[in-house]
Amino acid sequence: RSQERRADSAVGSQHGCLPPPILRTQRLFGIDRLEQIFRANAERRLIELFLFHFRQTEAMLSSKFEDWSMRLHRDITFPMFGDGIFTQEGERWKFSRELLRSQFHFKQYADLVVFRQPLDDLMDSIPQQGGIVDLQPLFFRLTLDTTTAFLFGKSVQSLKTPESAGEQTFAESFNIAQEYVAKRFRLQDLYWLLGGKRFREACRNVHDFADGIIEYSLSFQSRTSKDDKQYVFLRTLARNTPSRTALRDQVINVLAAGRDTTACLLSWMFFLLTRHPNVLAKLRAEINAQSGGKAHLTRGDLRGMNYLQNVLKETLRLYPSVPVNTRTAVRTTVLPTGGGPDRTAPVLVPKGTTVAYSVYAMHRRPDLYELPLNRTETFSKWSYLPFNGGPRTCLGIDFALTEAAYTVVRLIQRFKLIQLPNNMRAELIGVEKQTITLVLASTEGCKVELR
Numbered sequence: 001r002s003q004e005r006r007a008d009s010a011v012g013s014q015h016g017c018l019p020p021p022i023l024r025t026q027r028l029f030g031i032d033r034l035e036q037i038f039r040a041n042a043e044r045r046l047i048e049l050f051l052f053h054f055r056q057t058e059a060m061l062s063s064k065f066e067d068w069s070m071r072l073h074r075d076i077t078f079p080m081f082g083d084g085i086f087t088q089e090g091e092r093w094k095f096s097r098e099l100l101r102s103q104f105h106f107k108q109y110a111d112l113v114v115f116r117q118p119l120d121d122l123m124d125s126i127p128q129q130g131g132i133v134d135l136q137p138l139f140f141r142l143t144l145d146t147t148t149a150f151l152f153g154k155s156v157q158s159l160k161t162p163e164s165a166g167e168q169t170f171a172e173s174f175n176i177a178q179e180y181v182a183k184r185f186r187l188q189d190l191y192w193l194l195g196g197k198r199f200r201e202a203c204r205n206v207h208d209f210a211d212g213i214i215e216y217s218l219s220f221q222s223r224t225s226k227d228d229k230q231y232v233f234l235r236t237l238a239r240n241t242p243s244r245t246a247l248r249d250q251v252i253n254v255l256a257a258g259r260d261t262t263a264c265l266l267s268w269m270f271f272l273l274t275r276h277p278n279v280l281a282k283l284r285a286e287i288n289a290q291s292g293g294k295a296h297l298t299r300g301d302l303r304g305m306n307y308l309q310n311v312l313k314e315t316l317r318l319y320p321s322v323p324v325n326t327r328t329a330v331r332t333t334v335l336p337t338g339g340g341p342d343r344t345a346p347v348l349v350p351k352g353t354t355v356a357y358s359v360y361a362m363h364r365r366p367d368l369y370e371l372p373l374n375r376t377e378t379f380s381k382w383s384y385l386p387f388n389g390g391p392r393t394c395l396g397i398d399f400a401l402t403e404a405a406y407t408v409v410r411l412i413q414r415f416k417l418i419q420l421p422n423n424m425r426a427e428l429i430g431v432e433k434q435t436i437t438l439v440l441a442s443t444e445g446c447k448v449e450l451r
């Protein structure tokens with residue numbers, strides 16, 4: 001160990017590293033800091049302890065990608081996610097990524113057909129005459145139905161028949177398991193202190209649900225034609241996966257990727273639109289102008305709606321679906337900035353150290369995002385990271401933005417009035433209660449009045 005420490009400090013001096021400023025704690029082992037973090041969680045706030053620079057995110061996610069791993073991430077989430085694309089590394093990860101990448105070619109959904117039926121079901125679950133509706137749970141079902149239709153060849157139709165789809169138990173268990181995982185993240189290396197029967201049961205329910213999807217989809221596919229023109233991920237995965245457990249793990253990973261993230265984006269988008277009626281009006285005008293007379297829109301039409309695309313991007317800036325993330329150093333490495341009293345010197349990161357970074361906090365940095373902007377000096381593509389960056393960039397970016405854009409257009413076309421219910425207050429952005437699991441959801445849902 002002392003040899004390792006000497007080698008580390010040589011690396012540190014070679015790069016001119018300085019230690020980062022230390023957050024002072026009053027009690028032994030930083031117990032007060034932990035209390036602060038858990039209190040914030042109970043109060044439904046995301047604590048902003050992190051100050052991250054884009055040069056750091058660029059190094060971790062891209063130029064020094066090989067120095068970082070998902071190790072702690074994997075250990076913490078393993079009871080829930082098992083061995084899938086989110087937790088794998090090296091050759092296994094590359095293999096999973098290749099399998100999924102082929103599925104995500106935009107031609108597979110450019111005609112928007114895969115989104116249409118789940119969206120029709122969403123419309124049917126809102127009373128004909130409108131009223132006050134919490135859109136958030138509906139969006140979670142919508143994205144579950146779309147993801148299962150697209151990736152597994154058959155939707156679980158949770159919007160149509162939530163009970164028979166088992167969606168209720170799955171959704172509750174998924175949330176419980178995610179809450180545990182989020183708390184384990186807060187404990188970092190001591191994550192194993194949190195677990196127990198409730199966590200195990202929730203994970204088991206999630207696994208059972210995934211097993212059900214596998215049965216249902218594979219038997220459906222064997223009963224229908226083997227039309228290979230549509231690349232169905234599950235079928236290919238089943239052929240290339242050694243066991244049912246391995247297949248189930250992969251299914252849970254992509255379900256988590258496809259369901260929660262896009263549902264949160266949609267919820268926050270309507271949350272913001274009902275608090276900014278002028279933006280909603282401008283959006284409606286663009287949609288009317290560009291979709292008038294067309295029976296069926298395409299991905300190309302949606303991409304041509306610039307204002308809509310910008311509102312989606314701004315929503316993801318303020319409410320990135322994955323607000324906090326971690327990486328663990330697999331070897332001693334250097335972050336280019338963050339050290340010394342003014343945080344401009346390089347920082348030495350010894351092997352085994354886990355670094356947490358908050359995209360949420362970075363996206364709200366006044367020097368990057370408040371007027372007047374001086375972006376030439378401070379802004380980089382690494383300052384805006386809702387989909388991560390580098391080799392592990394989200395594979396579903398285009399799919400998610402297409403799904404979200406189409407959903408927004410359909411809802412705006414169907415309801416002439418979309419507004420904040422009279423009895424609800426419009427708070428300042430960022431003051432509302434937030435539920436932070438692996439994703440960032442609105443604690444009070446997304447209640448809107450629709451007519």
Ligand code: HEM
Binds near residue numbers: 085385392397
């Ligand atoms: C608004 C919607 C979405 C957001 C904000 C989002 C965000 C992210 C982020 C931040 C990561 C990186 C996680 C990490 O490495 O720690 C990620 C990875 C991933 N996302 Fe998305 N995602 C979205 C939608 C989707 C959808 C709809 C799918 C697929 C159905 C998807 C599939 C994936 C996959 C497979 C990965 C793992 C990539 C890898 O590790 O190589 N995402 N996403």
